[in-house]
Amino acid sequence: MAEALQSGMPVRLSLRRRLVNRAVMAATGVAALLVLIPLFLILGFLGAKGIGSVNWAFLTHTPVPVGELGGGMANAIVGTFMILGIASLIGVPWGIAGGIYLSEYGRNRFGNAIRFTADVLNGVPSIVTGMAVYGLVVVTQGHFSAFAGGIALGIMMIPIIVRATEEMLLMVPQTIREAALGLGIPQWRTTLSVTLRTASSGVITGIMLAFARVAGETAPLLFTAFGNQFWNLKLNQPTAALSLQVYTYAISPYEDWHRMAWAGALVLIVMIMGTISVVRIIASRGMLKGAA
């Protein structure tokens, strides 16, 4: 046996190893491809169906009444940005603050309670969040608004960002925090300028995940932002959003509106991907810029 291992066997073993290696590599390659197929299917289908209807008018005009040809979703594109802007202003600082608390101070009962709440909030169906904001904001204020829509989406962003930030901060080695404290840098400064900064690329990924997750939401906007066929730039007025517009047009019986719905969906996807890319580029540029 030992002799066999020393002489003939190793060659056969290594051949077997090479084959297994090849097979496993092929299998993982196929698996990766399988993951990508649905993505490319959706993007390709969307592109094929939508690209024909995306033109200058679509990007610069408001919708026209049924029966008339033309018109666009300019107001919905701007409305989507307004609502997502408000949502991010709420969700990002709140989420990061929560994540910092959990990772740096939250190893106690209260921390566990917050963790649990965040996970539950993450599991709440988005239409329920929309209804809650309807009751709390829309009814109180007496009207639908971009503001209410932003609050609904912002609330949805918070738990995602909280947990992502916590996880990323926990991955920063304790030795990095000690290095900062050892220089006489105060605790709060260490957390913001060293720990959070070290984890920043992961935290930004978490924020983008939350952003992409809510950017296409329709249900929570139904009775908050409500939608609008006309231009509106006021935060306290009913506001159009691409997702709402796509929904309205897609369930309509009109062929022309179906075309517009495809185009709207395509524009929405491009907007999300564009925003994420821009943030990534800016973030990676800023990465090695001065401390503090």
Place this chain on the structure above:
Amino acid sequence: MGVGIEVRGLRAWFGASEALHGISVEMRPNTVTAIIGPSGCGKSTFVRCLNRMHETIPGARVEGEVRIGSTDVYGNGTPAVEVRRRVGMVFQKPNPFPTMTIYDNVAAGLKLNGFRNRRELDETVERSLHMAALWDEVKDGLKKQSGASLSGGQQQRLCIARALAVQPEVLLMDEPASALDPISTAKIEDLIYQLKERFTVVIVTHNMQQAARVAEWTGFFLMGDLIEFDKTQKIFTTPGDKRTEDYITGRFG
């Protein structure tokens, strides 16, 4: 200039377990003191008590008196951040800030404490890197290269420069060369030898040759007690305690 260190009846706990059982020792200004002893005897805990890093561990506690120069380290009204600015620390594993440039790593202690004068920052960074014998190797990539892109030995010298930049009076080094190759180790030993001109240095080491090379004083720790503290020469040739002798001659630890 370095200042003296005076420790009286220092006890330290991790939760309920006591890691140091009443240490008393005095170190003179501008000396290098080596702390030796087997793993787990409390060497790290001891030096971390000198700059109040011990209390950053949840459940950790300290009793007794430590004086650095004229400062009562554990006195009422002495802020921990103030102590840590005056007592610099270099850790066992090089720990540069990975998302900062070399320049920002060295400047971090000043910048993050609100110091903003660009010209003085530039000067301090250059002077600290010179003192840490790293300037020539990094001067071209100061503001482009990340601190994490350096080799292990360079990273550790970067950490030394970072500690020196806040102009401390005492420098604590916890096995600063144990993760490094022999050439880097030699560089850091040379460095320590020069540093005592300006600082009082306390260096924890596992390596007895290293203690003999860099330190004029040596303290031998065993299970949370300081067994013997004397001139290095004396500790290594005619130790006063049987346990020191056993350790030096390799009979345990």
